[in-house]
Amino acid sequence: MMLSVIVTTYRRHRHLIRALVSVLIQKINPDDARFEVIVANDDPDDQMIDQIAQIVSGEVAYQGSLRVINRRTEDVGGVAASRNRAIEAARGDFLLFLDDDDFLVSGALASFVSLLKEHACDFVYANHVHVIEDADLNEITRIRRVQQDISYNDLLVMNRIPVGSFVIARRVIRHFFDEKYTSLEDWVFLLDNLQGVRLVRGDFDAVTICHSVDKGYRHRNREGGVSRFVENVCRLYIRHPSVEVLEARREVLASVELPSVAQLFIAGAVSAQREVVPRVVSTKQGRFLIVNEDETIQHSLVSRGFFEPLPALLAILIARQSQGLIIDVGANVGSFAVPVGLSIGGERLVAIEPQRQVFAMLEANLVINGILGVRSHRVVVDQATRETSTLRVPIFDVRCENYTGAVSFDPEVIAVRSELPGVAESSQRAQRYEDVAVRGLDQLLPGENINFIKIDVEGMEQDVIRSGFGLIQRERPFIYYEACPIERLQYRSHAVAEMLRGLGYRLFPVGGNFFACHPQRLAPSLRDAIGLLFDLDSRALEHERELSIDHGLAAELLARFCEAGAPVTSIVDEGGGSSTKCNSGITEGSCWRG
The missing domain is CATH 3.40.50.150 (Vaccinia Virus protein VP39)
Structure with missing residues (x-):
């Protein structure tokens, strides 16, 4: 087993040193697994990152693979783009992501490997600790968060599995981090890739998540910060609509002191829960009913004609x-x-x-x-072997599925696509299926x-x-x-x-x-x-x-x-x-x- 630890950093050298030390001192039985470390540098102009990586690895006598991957200057996707470049470069069949202001708990990697081997699964998560610290990285308060069993439906409501507290198999990553999101991109990543994946919980502390009292908490508590947070949550709810968790989502938004924003969602700002107003557009290929402009074909008909x-x-x-x-x-x-x-x-x-x-x-x-x-x-x-031949076909809500033209019914095609990050494989996102008759052209x-x-x-x-x-x-x-x-x-x-x-x-x-x-x-x-x-x-x-x-x-x-x-x-x-x-x-x- 090979584990790739991806540490994302942006102009926080002191934080990065602490994060790197916490990773490089991890010990894993070589008979169980090996691990590599990739520093995903989100600032391509920062020339100090390579030096920091070399110095830290020398200080802790780390003998494994340590690489720095710089975000391309043309990439505009921030931390999501940096993580994506690191995923492309990673050699591991399992991935752990870590932010530079957080650090791993001693023994975390060994515990993750043990959990993966014991359950033969593709996704594991564990407890995490929240720490509020001052500008000099001195701890002010700490809160230990003991995880409960979490389902995919729980994730549809709120993300309770932060970066650093989970390990995911590369083979289940169907979609990279969405570079259009400047926040909540980790939540989007989990929802995009974990439907149908077994989530296995480990009862150990994996990561310490640090919040600066000077920046994070003051910023989050400003009205503008909360407003943007709610706006991003609503966007995510739109991306992954679900009637099953509608009431729970309403409670989340109603608990935020922005009733107008919450009311917009409750009144119906989300695909499967909103009032979709179909319209007919005239194009160079005729007139077409449009119910979802994000869907590939409809988007092209509207934007290009x-x-x-x-x-x-x-x-x-x-x-x-x-x-x-x-x-x-x-x-x-x-x-x-x-x-x-x-x-x-x-x-x-x-x-x-x-x-x-x-x-x-x-x-x-x-x-x-x-x-x-x-x-x-x-x-x-297809070639029907008998008159009653059928094939299992997904049922999508066309108001919110963006890739109905990318659905395959061939098991090999589905399997190969599922192993390729960034490739749309719609058939695995469906929640309902039906048997449809198979007939040959003859x-x-x-x-x-x-x-x-x-x-x-x-x-x-x-x-x-x-x-x-x-x-x-x-x-x-x-x-x-x-x-x-x-x-x-x-x-x-x-x-x-x-x-x-x-x-x-x-x-x-x-x-x-x-x-x-x-x-x-x-x-x-x-x-x-x-x-x-x-x-x-x-x-x-x-x-x-x-x-x-x-x-x-x-x-x-x-x-x-x-x-x-x-x-x-x-x-x-x-x-x-x-x-x-x-x-x-x-x-x-x-x-x-x-």
């Missing part, structure tokens, strides 16, 4: 040249289905989305845009004429293609699929590529994704149109090569197809001209006509 416009643009271009169904696997809220439906009508569109509330938003967006006749299915696309669309398949299924692309192997062999549809960016999972993308090449497809990388087309489907007019879109000679599509297009340009072209009430026969100038400039001056003509 589009979200990944290229696959829809390709599908429309191809659909206007040849007949057949357009299949949207992993439709989410409809950022692909809506513009395609606006351009070619809903009768040729099949939209598939397994998540309950996301599917409801998809249906709403189709209705808002007047797109009728779409075949929508709430199923998981089952859903037997004997259908298929023209284009868009696949965005978070690592299950190979499963989707296998489930429709018959129709792909028969129809040779154009396919646009997402490529997995995680190195350990890229073998899946390679397997998909080899599978399609085995069927005679050519693969064209497009901004990290892939556009696959069969030569027999590339009629001359369609080849010309695709070449025009990517500013290429049409003969370039005779060989695999990387394609590129500016997303803004793609969105503008897509908007022309989606204009309300505009004829969808061609993209033309407002003045009635038959050609429009595209990319670097190549003009489009009849190949864009419907």
Whole structure:
């Protein structure tokens, strides 16, 4: 077992010396574990930290690893950014964080290691001592805090596990410290990573937490300090909504002498407990219902007016040249289905989305845009071994979940993502699940004429293609699929590529994704149109090569197809001209006509 102790410091040299000494004198049986020490310097201009670390380690004859990691000058996230840089550099499979004005109790590391080995767990915490001291670090008052058993729901109300009093396994860290928080970042970190993790308590003192009577307590008791504290607590409650602890949260805020702020929360300032006012926004891809502007897709639609416009643009271009169904696997809220439906009508569109509330938003967006006749299915696309096959799918409150587009149902994908700090893996944050039917494309669309398949299924692309192997062999549809960016999972993308090449497809990388087309489907007019879109000679599509297009340009072209009430026969100038400039001056003509 390897334990990394990360000490964060900012211009407090005397405090840092005390903290470092408390860590470096810790003794652990080498047969049980080893530990390293990382000083996370939050002030990259402070040149004294390396010297202090060397001097202290020499004084206590410390023989282990001691490194100083300086916060990058471009980082603006304060202590959160410094801790994140240290996590990246840490070699340990368990981490303990310590602030420079606090210090470990003698024997704390050995006790933590013993607790971890005894319970074979991923998170342990222990008692802590609060000390109020003067400017010369002289103790004035001390309060010993003996911990009780703490659950995740307890943490949803108030953080009772301070930095220095816990050790966490690196493998359960799904999210780094959020650098947008200048306070309470440790509480946010625990809530972001501990859902579903067993919390094991140790009955020993681990850390002494020091408060300066000159700074901390006076500052906290000023009205402005309390106001900011309550504001940050409310932000955290919004980030992690829970009806189960609503009353307890009300009591916390009501106990603070800021009734107006507490009342704002009680009246409903928090996602799952607030009155969400949905609104409809007009974008370059159609009109969309917005219930959570922090959610990735909705945020992009609101702030930029589009979200990944290229696959829809390709599908429309191809659909206007040849007949057949357009299949949207992993439709989410409809950022692909809506513009395609606006351009070619809903009768040729099949939209598939397994998540309950996301599917409801998809249906709403189709209705808002007047797109009728779409075949929508709430199923998981995979090879079904029997008619009753189901898969466990999380149920999210779409008003507060920010990554509904990052949900995977594949156990390996979930496991790998969970080991990567900073990677959003929504499926592990869900509190409720349901069984959703599994159907293959061959089952859903037997004997259908298929023209284009868009696949965005978070690592299950190979499963989707296998489930429709018959129709792909028969129809040779154009396919646009997402490529997995995680190195350990890229073998899946390679397997998909080899599978399609085995069927005679050519693969064209497009901004990290892939556009696959069969030569027999590339009629001359369609080849010309695709070449025009990517500013290429049409003969370039005779060989695999990387394609590129500016997303803004793609969105503008897509908007022309989606204009309300505009004829969808061609993209033309407002003045009635038959050609429009595209990319670097190549003009489009009849190949864009419907």
